[in-house]
């Protein structure tokens with residue numbers, strides 16, 4: 390009888406380990422699905438449909454390297470009083486009443502040593518936002534993941550458009 394016990398125990402241990410590993414993998418999978426969560430599920434599409442242009446909320450791209458993200462003041466100019474019945478808007482109005490800036494999670498980012506300028510691309514190069522940012526302007530929910538722009542994507546376009554492809558143009 391003693392001989393039988395050992396394999397049984399081993400079996401239980403194996404099942405236990407498998408369970409723990411699966412739970413761990415499942416959590417990792419869920420996290421990679423969920424990705425980033427913004428403090429408010431901002432809806433780009435509904436604002437575009439109401440006639441807002443990108444620069445109403447991202448005001449800097451014609452003049453500066455960065456596009457800029459909306460300060461609460463911009464939202465407050467329309468949302469001080471309720472426009473909808475939405476729960477999300479109620480939460481926005483709490484931010485406005487309390488004067489708390491919304492800490493939007495940054496999605497697109499190049500590494501520190503890479504120089505990127507919106508002014509150069511949008512104002513000078515005349516590249517449309519969607520070429521690099523896809524259909525974010527038509528999305529009803531924020532993208533769930535931080536987006537990367539690969540070096541290959543930058544360089545392919547530079548090659549096509551005969552823009553500078555020296556390493557030092559981007560790596561300053």
Ligand code: HEC
Pocket residue numbers: 427431432433436437441442443444445446447458459493494495496497498518519522525526527530531532
């Ligand atoms: C009413 C204001 C508003 C308008 C209009 C608007 N945006 Fe946004 N945008 C936001 C807010 C708020 C966020 C942060 C939440 C999010 O990621 O959705 C954001 C995020 C973004 C981001 C990601 C920024 C990052 O952190 O990397 C991009 C890219 C962007 N918007 C592009 C656009 C483009 C292109 C348009 C025009 C088609 C546009 N937006 C119009 C408010 C706006």
Ligand code: HEC
Pocket residue numbers: 429430431432435436439441446459463464465466467468472473475477478481
């Ligand atoms: C120029 C006016 C204007 C500005 C500025 C503006 N909104 Fe809106 N917002 C609207 C309108 C119009 C609606 C849609 C009302 C409707 O559905 O009839 C709306 C709807 C919403 C809703 C509810 C719809 C939903 O379920 O998503 C939220 C939340 C919201 N806006 C957040 C924001 C945030 C955050 C900002 C600042 C980054 C902002 N808005 C800036 C006009 C504006």
Ligand code: HEC
Pocket residue numbers: 443444447450454455456457458496497498499500505507510511516517518519520521522538
């Ligand atoms: C040629 C590609 C390209 C184009 C065109 C472009 N972007 Fe970007 N955008 C980027 C990259 C790359 C980053 C990350 C930059 C960084 O880390 O400094 C970024 C970051 C952003 C951000 C977050 C950081 C910030 O600058 O505030 C916003 C918002 C944004 N873009 C909006 C826009 C809007 C709106 C347009 C159109 C007017 C636009 N972008 C056009 C490539 C582009």
Ligand code: HEC
Pocket residue numbers: 499503504505506509510513514516520521538539542543544546547550552553558559
């Ligand atoms: C869709 C096309 C396109 C993409 C994608 C693109 N660029 Fe550009 N880029 C241009 C054009 C066009 C110019 C030249 C604008 C002008 O006429 O000055 C330029 C110019 C530049 C310059 C100035 C170079 C110089 O010294 O003259 C830098 C730096 C730069 N881009 C960095 C980047 C980085 C970093 C990325 C990727 C994150 C990127 N670009 C993605 C089209 C693009």
Ligand code: HEC
Pocket residue numbers: 499500502503537538539540543544547553554555556557558559560
């Ligand atoms: C048009 C812009 C551009 C040019 C030209 C360019 N790079 Fe990059 N490079 C980038 C961007 C953007 C990244 C970051 C990509 C990412 O986040 O995955 C990068 C990343 C890298 C990295 C990874 C380390 C880091 O900084 O994240 C190395 C190494 C690198 N580049 C070397 C080079 C060399 C060598 C050349 C010249 C042959 C070159 N690059 C030319 C835009 C450029």
